[in-house]
Amino acid sequence: MDFRNAIFVVTEEQGCPIYNVGEELKVEDNGLRVPEAKPVCLILVQEIIKATAEKRAFEHFSPGQGVQRSKFDCGGCSGLIRFEYKKEKEFATLQMKLLAAAEQRQRMRHLEEFFDLLRCLDIFEPLNxxxxxxxxxxxxxxxxxxxxxxxxxxxxxxxxxxxxSGKVVVVGKDNLVLSELGAGEIFGEMSLLSGEPVTTSVHSREHTKLATLSSKDFKHVLNKFPVLQVFFYRMLVDRAQANTMRAGKIVSGMTGDLAEIAAVDLFQLINSSQKTGRVEMLLEDGEAVVLFNEGELVHARYRNQTGKEALFALLGKNRGRFSYTSGLAEEQKQLPVLGGFMGLIMEGMRRIDEQRERNGQQAGR
Incomplete structure (x- = not known):
């Protein structure tokens, strides 16, 4: 029997670093095709060659003369997989061919759907x-x-x-809904990156379709596309820093997104921690610098404004990036305090509320 068109399917897997149950390995014209985006395991190639070389392995014996061998092991590394001979494409029945064609069409529809979605996500923009x-x-x-x-x-x-499609909700302790995610959004990546257990539960809010990537394949993707590795680990760092800030801690070198913690909350955190340091902000319309000495505001600069006016303009900001660096130069430590911290915050928030009211009145005219 000719095995140039044999197909093997992985039926069991214990710690294999590459392949998953259900994936197919195809022998075509004396070459081996592995699942898309997967590296070739040379140990497995040797096992496949050995299997296809056993001429009696797939022969159909007459009843009572023996049992057809169709299962093989590969355990040449730290893991173990069992793969099973599936069929030879050239000997497939018409029904098998029709079923395979239907499965392939369904797979192509899913592939197109996945491709269109991935192309719309910023994270995958660098990929061709x-x-x-x-x-x-x-x-x-x-x-x-x-x-x-x-x-x-x-x-x-x-x-x-x-x-x-659909929506899911992220749920914390006491069933508190932390956020809602919709089409195009990603979850589950943090525990894969950190190796820690899942920190929040996720429930479907309505009928929901998800595209899933196993942890093993996720690691392969990061290894194959380093640009994604940078993106995901940046997410891990940002999330860890956000958790630190929610816990009331701020450390030198911390960076973050004002969508995670608004400027007014960031300033209050530094004040309550009595930190001495420098906050630099990159906003949509310019850059800003705010200096703290033992938690008190001593300087603020934003565009063409300085002092209190610059601070008041910054308090309503919730878009942009920030970084915090501990410590000030000696001359900066000598700067006078701009005013009582809570008084400044209350005055700034009052101005923001008044501006919102004026904007609302103008919009209603």
């Missing part, structure tokens, strides 16, 4: 179409009815999830 197709080929479709638990707090993370 071929790379994006490889990534899309690793995704699996899952559907959840309303109210279904997708991730449970305290459990190990197993997948990255991308919302295709």
């Amino acid at each position: 179409d071929d790379d994006l197709t490889d990534l899309a080929a690793l995704l699996k479709l899952r559907e959840f009815p309303p109210g279904k638990v997708i991730l449970q707090e305290g459990e190990p993370g197993t997948h990255l999830y991308i919302v295709l």
